[in-house]
Amino acid sequence: MCGALFSVDDLKLKYVKDNLPVFTMDYPRIQIPFEVTLWILLASFAKIGFHVYHKVTVWVPESCLLITIGLIVGAIMHSVQEEPPAVLTSNVFLLYMLPPIVLDSGYFMPTRPFFENIGTVLWFAVVGTLWNSIGIGMSLFAICQIEAFGVQDINLQENLLFASIISAVDPVAVLSVFEDVSVNENLYIVVFGESLFSDAVTVVLYNMFNFVADMPVVEPEDVFLGVANFFVVGLGGIVFGILFGFVSAFTTRFTSKVREIEPLFIFMYSYLAYLVAELFAISSIMAIVTCALTMKYYVEENVSQRSCTTIRHVVKMLGSISETLIFFFLGVVTLTTEHEWNWAYILFTLLFYFIVLGVVVLIQIINPFRTIPFNLKDQLGLAYGGLRGAISFALAFTLPDNIGRKKLFITATIAIILFTVFLQGISIRPLIEYINVRRTNRNLDTINVEVHCRLMEHTIAGIEDLCGQWSRFYWKDKFLKFNNRILRKILIRDSRAESSIVALYKKLELQDAMEILDNVAGDISAAPSIVSLYEEKKNPKPKTFMASDLRNMHNILSKNMYNIRQRTVAFTRKHALPNDQHTKEILIRRHASIRRSLRPGSFQTSSVPRSQKYFSLPAGQNLDSRFPPRRLNREDDQETMSEVAYSAAGRRSRFSEPRHPSSSRAMMPMHRLDTLKEATSVDVLNENKENSGRAGTTRSSASSSGSRVPVPCQHRSPTRAQDDNGHSDNVIHVHHEAEDDHQPASPPPAWAVEPRDTTTRNPLLRRPQWNPKK
Amino acid sequence: MGSSKSSLRHIPNAQELIQDTGFSAAHIQRLYERFDLLDRDQMGRLRVPDFEAISHLAMNPIGDRIIAAFFSPGKDTVDFPSFVRILAHFQPTDDNRTRDSSGKEPYNSPNRKLQFAFQLYDQDGDGKISRAELLQVLQEMLGMQVTDELLQSIAERAIQEADLDQDDAISFDEFKKCLEKVDIDQKMRIGFLS
Numbered sequence: 017m018c019g020a021l022f023s024v025d026d027l028k029l030k031y032v033k034d035n036l037p038v039f040t041m042d043y044p045r046i047q048i049p050f051e052v053t054l055w056i057l058l059a060s061f062a063k064i065g066f067h068v069y070h071k072v073t074v075w076v077p078e079s080c081l082l083i084t085i086g087l088i089v090g091a092i093m094h095s096v097q098e099e100p101p102a103v104l105t106s107n108v109f110l111l112y113m114l115p116p117i118v119l120d121s122g123y124f125m126p127t128r129p130f131f132e133n134i135g136t137v138l139w140f141a142v143v144g145t146l147w148n149s150i151g152i153g154m155s156l157f158a159i160c161q162i163e164a165f166g167v168q169d170i171n172l173q174e175n176l177l178f179a180s181i182i183s184a185v186d187p188v189a190v191l192s193v194f195e196d197v198s199v200n201e202n203l204y205i206v207v208f209g210e211s212l213f214s215d216a217v218t219v220v221l222y223n224m225f226n227f228v229a230d231m232p233v234v235e236p237e238d239v240f241l242g243v244a245n246f247f248v249v250g251l252g253g254i255v256f257g258i259l260f261g262f263v264s265a266f267t268t269r270f271t272s273k274v275r276e277i278e279p280l281f282i283f284m285y286s287y288l289a290y291l292v293a294e295l296f297a298i299s300s301i302m303a304i305v306t307c308a309l310t311m312k313y314y315v316e317e318n319v320s321q322r323s324c325t326t327i328r329h330v331v332k333m334l335g336s337i338s339e340t341l342i343f344f345f346l347g348v349v350t351l352t353t354e355h356e357w358n359w360a361y362i363l364f365t366l367l368f369y370f371i372v373l374g375v376v377v378l379i380q381i382i383n384p385f386r387t388i389p390f391n392l393k394d395q396l397g398l399a400y401g402g403l404r405g406a407i408s409f410a411l412a413f414t415l416p417d418n419i420g421r422k423k424l425f426i427t428a429t430i431a432i433i434l435f436t437v438f439l440q441g442i443s444i445r446p447l448i449e450y451i452n453v454r455r456t457n458r459n460l461d462t463i464n465v466e467v468h469c470r471l472m473e474h475t476i477a478g479i480e481d482l483c484g485q486w487s488r489f490y491w492k493d494k495f496l497k498f499n500n501r502i503l504r505k506i507l508i509r510d511s512r513a514e515s516s517i518v519a520l521y522k523k524l525e526l527q528d529a530m531e532i533l534d535n536v537a538g539d540i541s542a543a544p545s546i547v548s549l550y551e552e553k554k555n556p557k558p559k560t561f562m563a564s565d566l567r568n569m570h571n572i573l574s575k576n577m578y579n580i581r582q583r584t585v586a587f588t589r590k591h592a593l594p595n596d597q598h599t600k601e602i603l604i605r606r607h608a609s610i611r612r613s614l615r616p617g618s619f620q621t622s623s624v625p626r627s628q629k630y631f632s633l634p635a636g637q638n639l640d641s642r643f644p645p646r647r648l649n650r651e652d653d654q655e656t657m658s659e660v661a662y663s664a665a666g667r668r669s670r671f672s673e674p675r676h677p678s679s680s681r682a683m684m685p686m687h688r689l690d691t692l693k694e695a696t697s698v699d700v701l702n703e704n705k706e707n708s709g710r711a712g713t714t715r716s717s718a719s720s721s722g723s724r725v726p727v728p729c730q731h732r733s734p735t736r737a738q739d740d741n742g743h744s745d746n747v748i749h750v751h752h753e754a755e756d757d758h759q760p761a762s763p764p765p766a767w768a769v770e771p772r773d774t775t776t777r778n779p780l781l782r783r784p785q786w787n788p789k790k
Numbered sequence: 791m792g793s794s795k796s797s798l799r800h801i802p803n804a805q806e807l808i809q810d811t812g813f814s815a816a817h818i819q820r821l822y823e824r825f826d827l828l829d830r831d832q833m834g835r836l837r838v839p840d841f842e843a844i845s846h847l848a849m850n851p852i853g854d855r856i857i858a859a860f861f862s863p864g865k866d867t868v869d870f871p872s873f874v875r876i877l878a879h880f881q882p883t884d885d886n887r888t889r890d891s892s893g894k895e896p897y898n899s900p901n902r903k904l905q906f907a908f909q910l911y912d913q914d915g916d917g918k919i920s921r922a923e924l925l926q927v928l929q930e931m932l933g934m935q936v937t938d939e940l941l942q943s944i945a946e947r948a949i950q951e952a953d954l955d956q957d958d959a960i961s962f963d964e965f966k967k968c969l970e971k972v973d974i975d976q977k978m979r980i981g982f983l984s
Contacts, residue, residue, distance in 0.1 A: 128846075464948045464968045467924075470931060471852065472907055472977045478856040479880055480980055481846035483824060497827070569944050573932075602851055 056337060058089070059344040077441040079189055079343045079405075083434065086347015094351050109345075109410045113338045115290045118301050119283075120335025121187055121208065122308035123328075129205045130309075136206050141213030145183050149221055153179030155368045159360070170421055173225055178425050180221035181412055182369065182432050186405030187211035187301075189437055215407065216253060216299035220246040222411060223297065253299035257306025260289035264307070265314035265507040278323035279330060282315060314507045342406045350430050356423035362431050369432060404429075404436045466573050807871055811878035811897055821877065825870050835867035836860070851930045855910045863915075879906050883975040901966075903978040908965050918959035921945055 062085045153176035160170050190211050224242040264285035271278050286307045293303035412429040801822050828840045841857040860868045878897035911919040925945045952960045952968040
């Protein structure tokens with residue numbers, strides 16, 4: 017904006033004397049916003065353009081592409097002697113472009129894996145960055161001593177300063193590369209966490225070395241002060257973040273009447289956290305990330321569903337724009353600044369950057385301390401994941417001018433950034449695929465093994481979740497207790513004891529789930545109904561499978577089987593909102609149990625049923641003893657198995673899938689069903705009285721499930737009729753149980769679960785003999 | 791966290807549990823605290839909703855089956871010893887403890903681990919994984935878009951591969967056999983680090 021020239025009034029005054037201006041143009045006035053908008057649009061067009069050619073984005077991460085486009089544009093601008101937009105200063109970058117990205121990452125960071133891995137993260141961030149910067153700095157200083165390279169005037173402090181700049185791992189670059197490569201969540205968290213925390217370290221080092229660069233002599237006390245400074249910076253950032261997070265959560269408690277501006281608070285408070293941290297020269301990135309982490313949990317409970325969606329979308333959008341712009345400008349500025357090139361210095365920098373990838377050493381040291389050690393692939397990912405990017409870039413530009421070789425430093429920084437982003441970014445995918453391929457090629461597992469192994473992994477994940485995190489769960493549980501008792505009461509508007517399934521279901525937008533049910537209902541009923549499957553294949557001929565079939569199956573399995581803790585893996589998709597698809601599917605399957613738990617006080621809390629009351633068996637006795645099954649062969653360890661309590665699971669029809677109804681043993685199941693209580697259903701509902709609001713929605717779901725029911729009914733009406741005694745269990749389940757015609761010899765003590773809700777009566781009425789309250 | 795015996799006083803049968811399961815006193819202590827935290831109504835026993843309150847477990851495709859594994863037949867609550875005994879399955883295999891004093895196989899032997907996994911399939915406890923049971927598990931673990939023909943063929947193939955005595959179901963021995971190359975201990979263990 018080259019100085020407002022004439023004011024509009026002048027213009028008017030001038031012209032009005034002659035003629036009324038029909039058409040005027042006043043570019044300088046709108047210049048800045050106009051150019052900013054154009055740049056953003058240009059960068060976004062580039063993004064659209066990439067995705068037109070899908071193949072490109074597969075192999076080349078977006079960041080590289082954006083930089084390339086930036087380079088092209090920069091080249092154009094350079095050739096026409098145009099200056100890059102003056103707005104692109106490092107201040108603009110640090111204050112305007114960086115916060116959205118970090119907020120985006122912080123907001124969608126999966127908290128639990130983050131805290132589980134926090135030891136590793138800190139280890140890499142702190143020790144790793146220190147190691148890197150000191151190592152590179154020292155080595156470069158050694159190089160500088162060699163006369164031939166002509167860089168003797170760079171002293172140790174300046175070298176260290178430069179080294180600290182380029183040892184800042186960049187979250188932006190890391191994310192954009194990792195998004196396309198599917199890495200396991202532990203790896204993602206560690207690398208990402210490392211990049212966030214290394215900012216704290218870098219800031220400290222940078223300030224320290226900056227300060228020290230002027231001084232001829234370094235006192236030991238300065239080093240000590242530097243360490244103290246580090247703690248101030250790091251912890252200060254966290255404290256500020258948490259503070260603002262709580263304030264923001266508290267504010268949203270009162271926003272129920274002003275829903276439209278709810279999202280605003282999120283953004284304002286987190287930005288405020290960032291700015292205040294910058295004010296005190298403490299780690300602003302950590303402040304904003306901590307703020308987002310703290311805030312998210314409470315805020316999402318307080319705000320309306322729409323606001324929640326809005327917040328997520330806007331956060332993603334801003335982050336996306338910023339990231340695009342950053343890389344774009346990186347490219348532009350590369351060609352439009354003055355460079356000073358010194359082959360030796362730059363080459364050696366690169367060299368040391370790789371050698372001092374002490375990351376590998378660090379990994380080896382810490383691996384034994386981790387519950388899930390990193391395997392080779394992870395280690396490679398970790399080593400590779402330390403990309404440098406825009407932060408280094410901005411820091412380079414903020415170098416004080418009294419450093420003689422500033423331009424050299426800038427050039428070297430840009431060189432490193434380009435190198436890491438391009439080289440590492442492009443090569444990481446093939447490498448990981450290679451390793452994957454090697455793993456799977458060795459792996460001529462049978463289908464069995466694949467399925468069973470996945471089952472076991474799920475089991476382990478489940479048991480781990482059950483146990484909580486061992487080494488730190490003391491604190492976590494303490495925090496959870498504190499959270500439930502105090503924090504939630506203060507910060508959440510309508511705080512009730514949290515029941516996880518309900519909370520989850522809420523979050524996944526109950527309405528959407530219902531829609532899915534309704535839409536898919538037709539499909540579900542047509543979908544694998546085991547009954548129909550069975551009846552078609554009463555006498556299966558042994559099918560022979562060809563090798564290609566086998567490979568197909570493996571493919572299907574690997575693509576479709578749910579990953580462990582699927583939900584969090586979905587967060588690594590940078591440019592997509594978290595994908596709740598699988599979560600929804602799983603929850604739909606458990607729909608019945610969830611719905612019951614959502615019903616307000618439908619079952620009695622107080623009187624905890626004792627087993628005797630409900631089971632026709634004396635407590636503790638195995639059903640097998642009561643109804644001796646006719647088994648063909650029984651394993652010896654059948655005893656231990658039943659002792660370890662599994663067969664009873666069959667009785668818990670509420671849980672899961674329907675068991676074999678044995679139609680031929682008609683009377684037996686019938687009888688058993690009568691007396692057999694679903695004791696668990698009482699339990700499920702006791703603490704969910706408060707969800708009275710759900711009743712309305714559940715009714716609609718009841719009807720939708722009812723519609724689904726008729727199909728399986730038809731298949732089994734002859735045998736089912738007698739079982740239709742109101743023990744319908746509303747398992748909205750894809751598979752309905754089949755008659756077990758194949759195994760007449762081993763009749764299981766079958767607990768027939770009726771997967772239907774024949775009417776949409778009040779569920780209370782479904783089990784008349786159960787519900788004392790009715 | 792007190793590994794001294796005095797802090798275990800409030801845990802009934804602690805010594806016996808330690809002997810039985812191979813957990814250390816510190817582990818038992820931790821497990822007790824965890825049990826206590828899960829036990830919402832402080833009755834000293836866990837019930838199904840307590841388990842389901844763990845959100846990640848609820849999200850687990852086979853979460854129901856895992857939860858069910860904790861409950862003995864005929865009971866709808868889990869007391870602390872049972873809780874610990876189930877979890878003992880997931881300790882790393884201790885090669886030295888092949889047989890403990892009472893001659894029973896330790897909980898964390900590979901065999902017991904396999905049994906646990908087997909039970910997750912075999913809901914009706916008849917000692918076999920029938921085709922239907924296998925199909926159920928497959929459906930739980932696979933996304934909804936897999937068609938039923940595919941599911942059928944996968945289950946078919948799985949049974950074919952494993953079923954040696956041609957009874958169209960997978961018995962425990964067959965199950966064990968098809969997993970013989972897999973390091974069960976590695977797969978079914980949790981690092982109970984303290």
